[in-house]
Amino acid sequence: MFSLFLTPEQKAIREMVREFTRNEITPIANQRDRLDDFDERFPWEVMEKASGLGLRTLALSEKYGGAGADALTSCIVTEELAVGDVGVSATLGQTSALARLWFDRVMTPxxxxxxLPQFLSDHRYHLATAGHEPDTDLGWCYHRQPxxxxxxxxxxxxxxxxxxxINGxxxxxxxxxIAxxxxxxxxxxxxxxxxxxxxxxxxENGTPGLTIREHDKVGRRLGSNGELAFEDCRVPATNLLGEVGKSQFVGAPMGRRMPRFQAMNLGIGRAAYEAALDFAKMRVQGGRPIVEHQAVGMTLANMAIKLEAARSLIWQAAWAADHREAYADGSLPDLPLQGIAKVFVSEAVQQVVLDAAQIFGGMGVMRELPMQKYVRDALIFLHSEHSxxxxxxxxxxxxVGFERAGGMGGD
Incomplete structure (x- = not known):
């Protein structure tokens, strides 16, 4: 099983990202979140600085110019970034994960x-994967293959x-x-x-026949999300990724991927919890800080319990993503650990942010404070990847041992 002791390198990168988040992301996140215009809202200056620190290429192997971070390290970084803003975390985390999949494992020489040279030299070079469609029937039936x-x-x-x-x-x-x-x-x-x-x-973005339209979301607004419309879009034969009939997306192991989304979600919960704890220590009612009132203290305790349990599930699933042999030899239960983390973390964090807003009282719904942003950001994770x-x-x-082939088309 994984060690609960982080390596010196993991602790160092966690502290580096924590400081970066505190100095560069948190100060601008709430104000940028309120802007309607995408070009004004999207924090390119933050993304470029993060790329300069190696966070865009974190999971890419050292052989190809990255840091070669494992799944657990990637999840630690993802959580720290999401404490500042989940959209920033989502953008950097996705590009890092896809870089590892594509450049290390799938692409031809x-x-x-x-x-690869374009990707490494351009701090604004991001990656995306397009699976979800407006009306696709992916054949989801309980205990039946698609x-x-x-x-x-x-x-x-x-x-x-x-x-x-391509058409569709x-x-x-x-x-x-932005990809x-x-x-x-x-x-x-x-x-x-x-x-x-x-x-x-x-x-490639800019290919004739491809039109991209931005989606306007209530949460994760410092990230980007959109629709791709293909009308007789021609791509060369050399752009085939993998083999015909073996999509790299559909073949992903179900429930055993790196729990990147769950680490992002945890970061939101932690930000809300830490803000609520600080406020409860400062806010005085009845002659003493409200943290000393039993009801508030128990609420904060329950929040801490949920977040610690969530992190344990995430770290276990992250370790398992890099050690799939542990399923085969019985070290881990033959269960979709990432799926288990998805359900628990999204529901636990949803309750944490609502409890945090409750502790803030009337201030919890003021747009000047980020509490309302945390509530909106957390809501998305009840439906991210799938419901x-x-x-x-x-x-x-x-x-009961039913093994489903392929994956869902979704973000």
Missing amino acids: GQRERF DPQAGYKTTAVRQANGDWI VKNFITSAP KLIAVHVRAKSASGEVLGPTSLLV NDVARLRIAESL
Whole structure:
């Protein structure tokens, strides 16, 4: 099992990111969150500084210019960034995770030669993956595998010269408005109409036939999210990511991924809890700080219990993501630990931020303070990746040994 002692390197990077968050993210987050214009709201200056510290390339291997951070270290960094703002954390964390997947594991040498130098040299070079669609039937049925005919509506038709023509729409795509390279997951077809299966293609931002529209969200507003519309969008044969019929997105192990979303969510809860604790020590009612009132003290205690339990689940799932052999030898239960963390953390943090707002009283709903922002940010995680009900159904399937092939199309 993983050690509860962090390495000196992990503690050092945690302190470095904590200081960066305290000095660069927290001071601007609440004010930027209130801006309507995306170009004014998005904190490029923060993103560039974070990239300069190596946070954009954190999980990428040292061989290809990154830090080679494991899943646990990545989750520690993700939590610290999210204490300042979850949108910043989401943007950096996704690019880091996709860089590791694409450059280290999936790309051909030719693709690496084309894209890696641009990625390393440009602090604004971010990555995105486009799976979710407005009306895709992914064949979710309890205890049944997806229908082979279900799947993405977005199509890519292979041309005689090997190029692909993409048509369709993707929505709810994290970092779509800012990403310079996007892995688009499609239903591949031959020129004759034969279905070739789920396939991933790399599409550069600015490719003719691709239109990107920003989504306006109530939470995670310092991040970006958008819709991709493809109309006869041509990409070269050399942009095939992996193999035809074996989408890198659909094949991800279910419930055993790195719990990146859960670490982000924990950061929101921690920020709300720490703000509420500081306020309770300062606010005086009945002649003493309200933290000394039993009801407030017990509320804060319950918040601390939820957050510590959440972190334990996240760290266990993160360690397991890098040590999947621990499932096979019985060291870990044969359960989707990331899915378990998803349900518990999202619901625990939702309660934590509401309790924190309650401690602030009337000040909790004032836009001058970030408490209302934490409530909005936390709400998103009840439905990120997929809903908690779907996660519970997947956990229920695992209890009887049902193994579902493929993954869901979502953020």
